[in-house]
Amino acid sequence: MSEIRNSQVNLPPKPIPPVPEPEATGQLAHDSEIRKFLQSRGNSAVADRGFHGLMVLCALSIFGIVVLIATELVLRSNLAWHAFGFKFFFQSETDSYTHLPLFWDPVNGHFSALPFIYGTLVSSFLALLMAVPLAVGVAIFLTEMCPKALRGILAFLTELLAAIPSIIYGVWAVAVLVPLMREYVNPYLSKYLGWSGFFGDDNPTGLGFTSAGIILAIMILPIISSLTREVMLAVPHSQREAVLALGATRWEMIRMGVLRNARIGIVGAIILGLGRALGETMAVTMVIGNTPEIHRSILSNGSSMAAVIANEYAEAVTDLHRSALTEIGLALFIVTIVVNAAARLLVWAVTRGTPARAN
Amino acid sequence: MKAEDHAMRSGIRGFTDRAVTFLAIAATLVVIAPLMAIFAYLVYKGASSLNLDFFTQIPKPPGEAGGGMANAIVGSAVLLALASVIGVPIGIGGGIFLAEFGRGTKLANAIRFTADVLNGVPSIVMGVATYALIVSPHVSWLPFVGHFSAFAGGVALGIMMIPTITRTTEEMLLMVPHAVREAALGLGVPNWRSVMSITLKTASPGIITGCMLAFSRVAGETAPLIFTVLGNSFWSTSLDRPIAALPLQIYVFALSPYDDWHRLAWAGSLVLIVLIVLSVSLVRYVTSRGVLKGNS
Structure with missing residues (x-):
């Protein structure tokens, strides 16, 4: 040719x-x-x-x-880099009056990305905690158990879930999820799990890390499950048949024949979901509460790297403020590039041997 | 191993198997539930506030009933037109390179990889980069540069379209059988002509739906618009000035304390989601029907 x-x-x-x-x-x-x-x-x-x-x-x-x-x-982040250096990502100054840690004070020129990094990590971790088991379950159902007629419809629905814009999830979360958390879930959690310190009852708004984590979980589920499905489909049929021929039940076949072979790809899919969660902006901005603070309780308000940029960039007070926000953007850029590259390599390692998808 | 031991073990195995089946089905239901909830709620809230005014009026000041998002719809149309002018040709060109010229080369692999990675860059970062590139520099002899403008938002959205279009174009072109290309070349058709009017034409339904998908994806993007187009509440179609955009308006209205504005936000969300459902269904229809007849 x-x-x-x-x-x-x-x-x-x-x-x-x-x-x-x-x-x-x-x-x-x-x-x-x-x-x-x-x-x-x-x-x-x-x-x-x-x-x-x-x-x-x-x-x-x-x-x-x-x-x-x-x-x-x-x-554009040069200014903040020269002013704070690496300390930008893990410093915390102490307020001279209240003796509380002071992270982000645009008026007096104190900037530290610490609370935003914390918020991004906590909300993304919560999202993965909820999304991964569900996504793998959905992928198992779709590839190994689902009747063929239902498969197309479910695949279409998950595709749709992935295509809904962030802003609509946000609007829905503000109107439905946040009141639900405020009235029912959060009081319940802090009543029964409050002793652990992770579920404080000092936030009556219903906003916060947990709400952000839930909406993020809904948003990254379709990505993880469709990629997991792809790598599971890439496992050759002979593997399944061999395990079944040894007398395994269906679950044992899935566990030994499919999941074991696809695990690298599944890890890749999860990392890709993490990459999406780290950079997700609008829905998180609308429900996380937007306070630059660090709390142990996951029911309290916080902020994330993307959220603070979305909230403050257009109205940045000083050049240093804007530069600090740009530096957070740069950090987000580097982290998502690394995370995405790693995930692509892992998924690629599993699926490259197989012929092009038959669609 | 004793017989009853064996029986018990196989009983446990059977139970585990059934339990896992149940869990997988439950997981699927749990995942589908929020989708249904979001849809039902959007249709319920949006349909009751969607009327002709929504498409013909500009927003009223808070406290006054009625009003619509006509300016935001027009603004989104302007932004998306600009984004498509930037994103579609470059994206398709990149896809043609990957599928027709660079197949198997290191350069093509690197570009494919970069496109995938670029796809994962958060939209808010795109916004910051566009701000730094177009909104903030003060170069007097360049048009559109140095202030918030529709142009900056269109560029940000256009850049975000490129990787999606490149990858779908490549996938669709790869599905075109070799025989078609060989037949064209065998007739003495020059290569560029064969790509443009034979291969690309054969794959065009798939490529068009890929563009639709990218289009509907950026149609709902809000983050890169906040500090590039800024939004306004008046009629404006000028590329040189701030412009309203549907997702941006929804964001502002949903977080406002006014009921009338909330209703408009719901109606806007419904309009957005209808656009997205339509395009996703179209993509599904086209790819599942096997548009590429004679696909080998």
């Missing part, structure tokens, strides 16, 4: 074979389509090369975009 193409690109234009004069053959000049075509063919080598170059340019622009984003973020 490629040889055909290369030879075509590289050959000099062929000399046009002599065509008998129209008068001699009795034909009219205008119906010599082949002749016209062959004459126009002379410059196709140039056109081909130009087209090739254009397509390469389009493809390279993807590299360009990543590099451009990175340089812009680095340049």
Whole structure:
């Protein structure tokens, strides 16, 4: 295939074979389509090369975009980097009056990303805790148990769940989830689990890490489950048949034949879900409470890296403030790139041996 | 091993098997439940506040009943048109390179990988980068640069469309049988012509739905718009000025304390979700029907 193409690109234009004069053959000049075509063919080598170059340019622009984003973020966060250095990510100053830790005070120029990193990690961790078992369960059901007629519908529904924009989850969470948490779930949790210190009862709003974690879990579920399904489908059928032939039950077949072979890919899917959770903005901003504080209780208000950017960037008070926000954005960019790259490599390691998906 | 031991063990195994089956079904139900809840609630809330005014009026000041989001719908249309002008050609071009020219090369693998990674970059980071690139520099001789503008938002959304379109275009082109290309080349058609009018045309339903998917995805994006287009509550179609956008307006209205604005937010959410359900269904329909006849 490629040889055909290369030879075509590289050959000099062929000399046009002599065509008998129209008068001699009795034909009219205008119906010599082949002749016209062959004459126009002379410059196709140039056109081909130009087209090739254009397509390469389009493809390279993807590299360009990543590099451009990175340089812009680095340049714009320079100010905060020079002011705080690495301490930006784990310092905490103490307020001289209240003796409470002071993290984020745009008016007096104190900036530390610590509470936002904490909030992002806690909400994402809660989301994974809830989403992973459910997602793997859904993937198992869809690949190994589901009747064929139902499979298409369920796959479509999970696809739909993945396509709903963040803002709509946010609107729904504010109207339904937060009151639900405020009235029923949070009082219950702090009553029965309050002794552990993780479920304090000092936040009457219903906002906070738990609400953010739940909405994040709903949002990352479809990603994890569809990728898990993909890697489970990539496990060869002979593996399943071999385990079944040894007398295993269906669950034993899934555990030994499927999950064991697909585990690297499943880890990849989970990491990809984590990457999505870390950068999720709108829904989290609407329910996390947006206070730059660190609390042990997961029912209390907090903020996340994406949320603080969304809230404060447009109205940043000083250049230093904006630069600090950009530095948080840069950190988010680097973390999500690393997380996504790792996840892609893991999923790729499992699925690359299999033929292209039959769809 | 004694016989009853064996019987008990197989009893436990059978029980575990049934328990796992039950758990898997339960997990699926738990996952489908919020989707149903969100849908039912949106339709219930949105349908009651959706009327002609929503599509023809601009928002009223708080306290006054009625009003609509016409300016936000127009604003979103302007932004999405600009985003498509940027994202679709570059995205399709990248896909053509991956599928037709670079198949199997290191460069293509690297680009495919970068596209996947770019897809995972949070939209808020795109917003910050666009702000840094277009909104904040003060270069007087460049148009659109140096202030909040619809142009900046369109660029941010366009960039976000590129990786999705590149990857779907590639996937769709890979499904076109080799015989089709060979037939075209065998007739002496130049390569660029064969790609543009044979391969691309064969795969065009798939590519168009891929573009639709990318389109509907950025249609709901809010984060990159907050500090690029800023939003406003008036009619504006100028690329050089702040503009209203549907998701942004929903965000502002949903967090406001006014009931009338809440109703508008619900109606806007319903409009967005209808757009998304339509495009996802279309994609599903096209890919499941096997548009590429003779797919080998």
